[in-house]
Amino acid sequence: MIKNIFLNFICYFSFGIICLLGNIIFVPIILLGLNKNLKVQFFCRDLVRIFWGIFLKICCISGKIKIEFKEKNINFCSCLIIANHPSLLDVVFMLANLPRINCVVKASLKKNIFLFGAIKASGYISNEDEERLLGYCLDALRKGENLLIFPEGTRTKESIVFHKAAFYIAINAAKKLRAYKIDMDKTALKQNHIWYKTPNINYIFSLEKDIDITEFYNDLPNPLRVRKLHSQIEKFYQKELKNE
Numbered sequence: 001m002i003k004n005i006f007l008n009f010i011c012y013f014s015f016g017i018i019c020l021l022g023n024i025i026f027v028p029i030i031l032l033g034l035n036k037n038l039k040v041q042f043f044c045r046d047l048v049r050i051f052w053g054i055f056l057k058i059c060c061i062s063g064k065i066k067i068e069f070k071e072k073n074i075n076f077c078s079c080l081i082i083a084n085h086p087s088l089l090d091v092v093f094m095l096a097n098l099p100r101i102n103c104v105v106k107a108s109l110k111k112n113i114f115l116f117g118a119i120k121a122s123g124y125i126s127n128e129d130e131e132r133l134l135g136y137c138l139d140a141l142r143k144g145e146n147l148l149i150f151p152e153g154t155r156t157k158e159s160i161v162f163h164k165a166a167f168y169i170a171i172n173a174a175k176k177l178r179a180y181k182i183d184m185d186k187t188a189l190k191q192n193h194i195w196y197k198t199p200n201i202n203y204i205f206s207l208e209k210d211i212d213i214t215e216f217y218n219d220l221p222n223p224l225r226v227r228k229l230h231s232q233i234e235k236f237y238q239k240e241l242k243n244e
Contacts, residue, residue, distance in 0.1 A: 004198075004199075007062045007063065007064055008064065008197075008198050010058070010062060011055075011058065011059050011062060011064050014055055014058045015055050015114070016114055018051050018052070018054060018055050019051070019114035019115060019117075019118065020113075020114060021051075022047060022048070022051050022117060022118055023114075023116075023117035023118075025044075025047060025117075025121075026044060026047075026117030026118055026120070026121035027117050027121075029044065029121045030117065030120050030121055035120055035121045035122075035123060036123075038123070038143070038145075040121075041121070041122055041123035042100050044118070044121040044122040044123075045095070045099075045100045045101070045102075045122045046099070046100065047118075048095055048096075048118050048122055049095060049096055049097075049099060049100075051118075052092050052095060052096040053096045053097075055092070055096075056092070056093070056096055063200060064198070064200055064201070065089075065200070065201050065202070065203060066200075066201070066202045066203065067093065067203045067205070068202075068203065068204045068205065069093070069097045069205045070204070070205060070206045070207060071180075071205075071206065071207035074098050074099065074101070074146055074178075076146075076175070076176060077144035077145070077146065077175070078141045078142070078144055078145070078146070078173070078174055078175040078176070079141075079146040079147070079174060079175065079176040079177070079178055080141065080146075080147050080149065080166070080169060080170045080173075080174040080176070080177050080178070080213075081094070081098065081101060081146060081147065081148045081149070081177075081178050081180065082148075082149055082150070082151050082166055082177065082178070082179050082180070082233070083148075083150060083179070083180040083181070083182050083205075084150075084152065084160060084181060084182050084237055085150040085152050085154070085182070086182055086184055086187075087182075087184060087201075090150070090182055091103060091105070091148070091150075093182075093203065093205060094148055094180075094205075095148070097205070098146070098148070100145075100146070101145075101146045101147065101148050102122075102123065102124060102125060102140050102145045102146065102147045102148070103124050103125070103147065103148035103149070104124070104125045104126075104127055104133070104137065104147070104148070104149050104150075105119055105124045105125065105126060105127065106126075106127060107126045107127055107128030109126075110126055110128075125137060125140065125147075127153075133165075134165065134168070134169065137149070137169045137173070138169060138172060138173040141169065141173035141174050141175075142173050147169075147174075149166045149169070151163055151165075151166040151167070151233075159238065160234065160237045160238045161234070162230060162233065162234045162237070164226060164227075164230050167226050167229045167230040167233070168226050170213055170226075170229060171213060171216075171222050171225045171226045171229060172222060174213050175212070175213055175214055176210065176211065176212060176213060177209070177210075177211040177213055177216075177229070177233075178207060178209065178210050178211075179207070179208050179209035179210075179211075179233055179236070179237075180205055180206065180207055180208065181205075181206050181208045181237070181240060182203065182204075182205055183203070183204040183205075183206070184201050184202065184203050184204075185201065185202045186199050186200075186201050186202075208236070208240070209233065209236065211229075216228075216229060217229075
């Protein structure tokens with residue numbers, strides 16, 4: 001018990017220190033207004049990938065987590081990436097393994113002392129304004145960025161329920177949709193989870209769907225395409241996670 005608490009403390013502490021060290025670079029970039037430039041955003045996303053990759057190495061060495069990421073290739077543009085969202089660290093795993101992707105983040109994280117620098121400097125999209133959120137996501141994909149969205153909007157609860165907004169964005173701006181399934185062997189790191197009770201966890205990230213949006217029911221009007229894509233993907237996740 002004491003060993004588990006100590007290892008959890010080491011992981012959480014290392015994450016905080018890594019984020020604060022990153023802010024030494026990110027904050028000046030924000031203050032100078034350089035984060036409005038896409039090339040600078042890509043540079044900051046590269047740093048996020050490196051920093052969070054170091055954090056994951058620490059977690060793996062400590063034995064707290066084991067990660068298997070089965071598909072990292074993303075050599076294309078204007079791709080919408082989606083996944084189920086079982087734990088707090090899902091976005092960290094995804095951003096540490098998929099290069100230069102943009103992502104939608106919770107508005108509250110922009111005020112988090114550890115994460116605000118990475119979020120603002122990297123140009124990640126806040127969900128604070130729903131009307132602007134759609135526009136920002138569409139613009140990012142149309143500019144050729146790859147974008148990560150968790151369509152549940154929050155961490156997975158008893159069942160998978162996806163919002164249609166992600167699929168509207170895919171149909172109207174993406175060239176591809178890649179759907180990842182995140183499996184973990186223990187329930188942990190959910191909302192209101194007590195940090196020191198986190199068990200050792202095995203994660204598996206697997207690419208389950210790779211859809212060419214330009215060919216997806218392209219003979220139908222976009223509203224129908226959105227409905228079909230939403231229904232197909234949601235049913236797939238519900239079936240897969242039910243069978244586990």
